[in-house]
Amino acid sequence: MIKFENVTKIFPGDFIALEDIDLFIDKGEFISIVGQSGAGKSTLLKLIYAEEQPTTGKVYFEERPLDGIKRRHLPYYRRNIGTVFQDFKLLPQRTIFENVAYALEVAGETNAEISEKVPKILDIVGLGDKMEKFPKQLSGGEQQRVSLARALIHRPKVIIADEPTGNLDPISTWELIKLLLKINDFGTTILLATHNKNIVDRIGKRVVALDKGKVIRDHKKGKYVI
Amino acid sequence: MKLLKLWRTFKEGFKNFYRNGWLSVATAVILTLSLYIVGIFAIVGVASNVLLKNIQGVANISVYFNPEVSEAKIMEIKSNLESFREINSAEYVSKEQAMQELLSMEDIQDAISRAVEEVGNDALPASLIITAKQSDQYEIISQAIRGSYGGEIEKIEDNKKIIDEINGITKLSERAGLILGIIFLLIAVLITFNTIRITMYSHRQEFEIMRLVGASNLYVRMPFVFEGIFYGLFTAITATLFLFATVKFVFPVLIRESASQSAKVFFEQVNSFYFQYVWLVFGILLLFGMIMGVISGFIAIRRYLKV
Numbered sequence: 001m002i003k004f005e006n007v008t009k010i011f012p013g014d015f016i017a018l019e020d021i022d023l024f025i026d027k028g029e030f031i032s033i034v035g036q037s038g039a040g041k042s043t044l045l046k047l048i049y050a051e052e053q054p055t056t057g058k059v060y061f062e063e064r065p066l067d068g069i070k071r072r073h074l075p076y077y078r079r080n081i082g083t084v085f086q087d088f089k090l091l092p093q094r095t096i097f098e099n100v101a102y103a104l105e106v107a108g109e110t111n112a113e114i115s116e117k118v119p120k121i122l123d124i125v126g127l128g129d130k131m132e133k134f135p136k137q138l139s140g141g142e143q144q145r146v147s148l149a150r151a152l153i154h155r156p157k158v159i160i161a162d163e164p165t166g167n168l169d170p171i172s173t174w175e176l177i178k179l180l181l182k183i184n185d186f187g188t189t190i191l192l193a194t195h196n197k198n199i200v201d202r203i204g205k206r207v208v209a210l211d212k213g214k215v216i217r218d219h220k221k222g223k224y225v226i
Numbered sequence: 227m228k229l230l231k232l233w234r235t236f237k238e239g240f241k242n243f244y245r246n247g248w249l250s251v252a253t254a255v256i257l258t259l260s261l262y263i264v265g266i267f268a269i270v271g272v273a274s275n276v277l278l279k280n281i282q283g284v285a286n287i288s289v290y291f292n293p294e295v296s297e298a299k300i301m302e303i304k305s306n307l308e309s310f311r312e313i314n315s316a317e318y319v320s321k322e323q324a325m326q327e328l329l330s331m332e333d334i335q336d337a338i339s340r341a342v343e344e345v346g347n348d349a350l351p352a353s354l355i356i357t358a359k360q361s362d363q364y365e366i367i368s369q370a371i372r373g374s375y376g377g378e379i380e381k382i383e384d385n386k387k388i389i390d391e392i393n394g395i396t397k398l399s400e401r402a403g404l405i406l407g408i409i410f411l412l413i414a415v416l417i418t419f420n421t422i423r424i425t426m427y428s429h430r431q432e433f434e435i436m437r438l439v440g441a442s443n444l445y446v447r448m449p450f451v452f453e454g455i456f457y458g459l460f461t462a463i464t465a466t467l468f469l470f471a472t473v474k475f476v477f478p479v480l481i482r483e484s485a486s487q488s489a490k491v492f493f494e495q496v497n498s499f500y501f502q503y504v505w506l507v508f509g510i511l512l513l514f515g516m517i518m519g520v521i522s523g524f525i526a527i528r529r530y531l532k533v
Contacts, residue, residue: 049438072443079440089435093245106441108231150439 001027001189002048002158007057009043009213017043019213021057025191027157030184032200033193034224035210041193044210045160048191049081050074062157079107082151082159086166088143090135090150096122097131100150107154117153125149125179141172148179158189165196173199197224231445239452246425253421254460260414261465261511266472267403267410269507273499274399274492285358287368287384288319290351295378297352303375304354310370312363317355324350351380395492418518419525422454426527447527451520458515466508473500 004023010016018040025031033041046052047059050066059066061080069077090099097118104114122128125145127138135143144164151159161180165173177199184190194200200207200223207222208215217225243250291300300318307316319327328350329339356371358364368382426433436446477497481490500507 075437075440075442075445078438083438089431089438091432091435102436103439105231105234106436106439106445108228110230154440 001025001062003060004044004047005058005060007047007054007059009040009047009052010055016213018047018054021213021215023208023215023218025189028184028187028189030181030190030203030205031192032203032205032207032222032224033191033210034195034200034207036195039210040213041210042162045162045191045193048158049078049083049160075106079154080157082148082154082156084144084147084151084159084161084164086163088135088140088147088167090143090146092135095132095134096127096138096146099135099146100153103150103153121149121153122146124152139172140167141169141175144168144172144176145179148176152183156188158191159183161190161192161194163193163195165194165199170198174202177203200224232448235445235448236452238449240456242425242429242449242453243456249421249424250457253417254457254464256417257414257457257461257515258464258468260410260417261461261515262468263410264407264414264514265465265469265507265511267407268510269469269473269500270399270496271403271407273496274395276495276499285364285385287356287358287364287382289354289356289368289371289375289382290380291353291378292380293351295352299378300352300354303378307354307356307371310367312358312360312367314357314359319353319355321350321352324353415518415521418454418457421457422450422527425453426450447524450527451524454518454520455516458518458520459512462508462512462515465511466504469500469507470504473497 002023002025004021007018007021008016009018021044023044033044035041043052047054047066048061050069053067061077066077091102094102100118100121101114104117109117119128119131122131125148127142127145127149130138130142135146138146144167148159148161148164159180165176168176173196180190180192181203192203204221207217207219207224209217209222209225297320304316304318307313356367358367364384368384372379372382433446437443473496477493481493481497
């Protein structure tokens with residue numbers, strides 16, 4: 001479903017973020033990407049949602065090379081991918097409902113569709129009763145679940161989670177991971193970048209380890225080893 | 227669907243506008259002032275142009291004849307003068323007509339009619355009122371008339387002095403207005419641009435989110451364009467109100483206090499001009515404000531959209 005072909009990414013100042021990456025991600029996989037800070041995890045993920053372009057090599061999404069997508073078509077491409085980040089990236093001036101609804105608004109869905117879909121998805125992440133609250137009024141774990149709800153609302157084929165548990169306590173962390181696993185069960189591909197050894201070991205699925213921009217390990221039922 | 231998105235971005239822009247609170251108010255005030263000054267100069271400039279055209283129309287010289295010169299002789303001189311290339315028209319005003327005109331001046335009517343009873347009906351001289359084709363030819367014409375008909379003429383009067391004075395004021399105000407107008411216009415554009423940039427700076431994290439959830443660049447951009455339009459709308463209304471107040475309350479004072487006749491005429495002209503075209507002025511300010519908003523919205527956001 002996602003394929004990296006000899007991908008190298010060099011940032012200005014000759015900083016090599018990724019070197020010669022070949023990676024194949026199948027539909028429905030749950031992949032933990034591990035590695036130290038600066039190992040290239042975020043860059044790898046950014047290449048998938050086309051926030052960055054590879055310096056050399058190609059990235060494919062469902063057989064389609066990403067460098068062939070025109071800039072103005074990028075927003076439509078991104079609706080295939082849901083993203084979750086360490087800092088939640090919620091709009092502070094909007095309620096939880098509005099935050100999730102925003103992803104549908106930009107896609108031009110009608111108000112009727114929005115008011116039907118948003119409560120449903122918020123129920124799934126367990127926040128159906130907090131729709132009218134603002135992000136500030138929620139705990140970190142709850143905010144991250146809002147963020148996940150927003151990522152899910154387009155029914156994306158892939159969820160990209162970049163250090164989603166970095167700001168969460170152990171209980172919230174495990175709740176979020178359980179949600180991700182549940183979503184994965186429904187067939188959505190999940191890419192989780194993390195350096196939380198504990199959760200990677202508990203997930204017990206494919207682990208890709210990065211170090212200094214290179215894939216140093218790729219195990220089907222891996223553990224967190226660097 | 228397009229309309230739905232447009233409506234959403236419109237609402238978004240409106241929210242940005244009022245949620246910014248003091249920033250919006252401060253910007254709107256400065257913008258209003260700029261537009262106001264631009265507006266003042268525009269009105270004065272246009273009005274003085276109109277005024278100048280009118281004045282050039284009413285400029286004339288009056289040639290007063292000695293009482294013993296017969297009407298026939300004056301008519302002969304009239305047709306003679308009319309054949310001059312420089313002269314546009316020559317109008318005969320008989321003694322009776324002159325008296326009639328004097329009597330029709332309302333505010334001094336009583337005094338005059340009493341005076342007329344004393345001196346008789348033909349106390350005023352007959353005259354020819356001559357207009358030239360071009361306003362700078364009056365000097366030559368009056369010299370020529372003096373040369374040819376010196377014997378029959380009592381005196382030649384022209385209103386050129388007032389005309390020259392008004393001419394001067396008009397030219398000066400036009401030039402000053404143009405320069406200051408351009409300067410303030412520039413300031414206004416920069417302020418709008420800057421404010422929208424500041425707003426965008428405070429929204430910069432949101433842009434990232436918007437793009438991540440799949441908002442097209444246009445969708446991200448439209449609220450700011452609308453915000454610019456709101457600034458334009460808001461400031462056009464306030465600036466027009468201020469202009470209205472100025473013309474309504476300040477100009478009458480200026481008219482009353484003006485020392486010279488020509489300044490008085492000038493302010494009166496500006497005043498009546500404004501009230502005649504108040505909607506046009508508003509429309510221009512509105513259009514200008516909105517165009518400015520749209521352009522600055524479009525330019526300022528480029529930085530954040532990675533386009």
